[in-house]
Amino acid sequence: MxxxxxxxxxxxxxxxxxxxxxxxxxxxxxxxxxxxxxxxxxxxxxxxxxxxxxxxxxxxxxxxxxxxxxxxxxxxxxxxxxxxxxxxxxxxxxxxxxxxxxxxxxxxxxxxxxxxxxxxxxxxxxxxxxxxxxxxxEGRPVETGAPKGYPVTTFKATPRAGFFVDKTAVMSRIGDPATVIVNALGPQFHQGLEPSRYGRPGRVPGSVNVPAATLTNADKTLTTLADAEAKFAAAGVTRDKSVILYCGGGISATIDLLLLTQLGYDRLTLYDASMGEWARDPALPIETD
The missing domain is CATH 3.40.250.10 (Rhodanese-like domain)
Incomplete structure (x- = not known):
């Protein structure tokens, strides 16, 4: 199915x-x-x-x-x-x-x-x-006021492994030819050209840049799959590699993850703490242009 x-x-x-x-x-x-x-x-x-x-x-x-x-x-x-x-x-x-x-x-x-x-x-x-x-x-119906909510349920998860990784896992994959690490922040932050609110400017060493902002249109919708495929391919993101995504706080990178999922990539994971952790830890290496 x-x-x-x-x-x-x-x-x-x-x-x-x-x-x-x-x-x-x-x-x-x-x-x-x-x-x-x-x-x-x-x-x-x-x-x-x-x-x-x-x-x-x-x-x-x-x-x-x-x-x-x-x-x-x-x-x-x-x-x-x-x-x-x-x-x-x-x-x-x-x-x-x-x-x-x-x-x-x-x-x-x-x-x-x-x-x-x-x-x-x-x-x-x-x-x-x-x-x-x-x-x-589009002028579609809108409601105001506090949420009314839905009937309470007993929600039972069936967890899937591999969706999130920590800094140790990211460190171990730096330089791994079978892995591509993708930064979803803007190019100025990826290159370390502007001060970062997260700490040290720069990126996880060896990571490539596919900004989430470049994957959305003016009307807030996501770009076409063809355009997304071209942007990821240009950065060296290919289906034969494991892909680790990160951003500032593990939020905007999920736009990249959704499009990659739509494109059929299945070895995807998110560095949850992202630059919020990496940039503030002097023990972790950082790279700038």
């Missing part, structure tokens, strides 16, 4: 809106600036206020940092243990037997992050292409 597409269009979602087997979740978070010299690169703020101001009818809201991340970690958005995720998704009525649609505001990266997390738990959700921005721009 073929897997469902990881994307759903606004037209397709509008056609099934109100279906009792549909579960829609707003995944928006905002990274707000902090004063120079702060110990953290930004302040993670849940998008509950923008949810209340307008959301897709019937949707629930997921607070990534508040409920779905490891609160004991020094890094934002780190993948927590399975038990925490089972409890949190269960509270929000997530049921693998339903059609699960994820969306976010401003960038699809928040919804693609949840998509990757759910895939690692054995659930194939779908991401709204263009997110709430496109939905609203």
């Amino acid at each position: 073929s897997q469902p597409s990881p994307l759903i269009t606004t037209e397709q979602l509008a056609a099934i809106l109100g279906d009792p087997n549909l579960r829609v979740y707003d995944c928006t978070t905002y990274n707000e600036p902090v004063p120079p010299g702060s110990e953290v690169p930004y302040r993670a703020v849940p998008g509950d206020k923008t949810f209340a101001a307008g959301h897709i009818p019937g949707a629930d809201f997921l607070d990534l940092q508040g409920e779905f991340s490891d609160a004991s970690s020094e890094q934002f958005f780190m993948m927590p243990d399975v038990a925490q995720l089972e409890a949190a998704f269960g509270r929000h009525g997530l049921d693998a037997g339903k059609t699960i649609v994820l969306y976010s505001i401003g960038s699809m990266m928040w919804s693609t992050r949840f998509w990757w997390m759910l895939r690692s738990l054995g659930v194939d959700a779908r991401v709204l292409d263009g997110g709430f921005d496109k939905w609203k721009e």
Whole structure:
């Protein structure tokens, strides 16, 4: 049986809106600036206020940092243990037997992050292409107010191995000809040409650059598969290699991961702590142009 597409269009979602087997979740978070010299690169703020101001009818809201991340970690958005995720998704009525649609505001990266997390738990959700921005721009129905939520479920994960790696695993793969390490941050940060809010400027040594920002269109939708394939190929990302993705906090790199998944790549993993950890650890090597 073929897997469902990881994307759903606004037209397709509008056609099934109100279906009792549909579960829609707003995944928006905002990274707000902090004063120079702060110990953290930004302040993670849940998008509950923008949810209340307008959301897709019937949707629930997921607070990534508040409920779905490891609160004991020094890094934002780190993948927590399975038990925490089972409890949190269960509270929000997530049921693998339903059609699960994820969306976010401003960038699809928040919804693609949840998509990757759910895939690692054995659930194939779908991401709204263009997110709430496109939905609203097209004049589709919008609801306001706090989330009403879905009936609580007992969510049982079936974890899949290999979706996340740590710094030790990344270190061990630097220089490995069978592996390509991909940085999803912008070229100015990849090259170390601008100060980084994460710490030391630069990149994981030997990594190549396929910025997530180059994989999206002006209307917030993802680029075509042909364009994505060309960009990855130009960077040396090929199907015969294992691919490790990273960015600043393990969020924007999931846009690259979704497109690579669509393209049929199957040896993919995410360095969860990304530059938020790497750039601040003087024991880890860093490279600049």
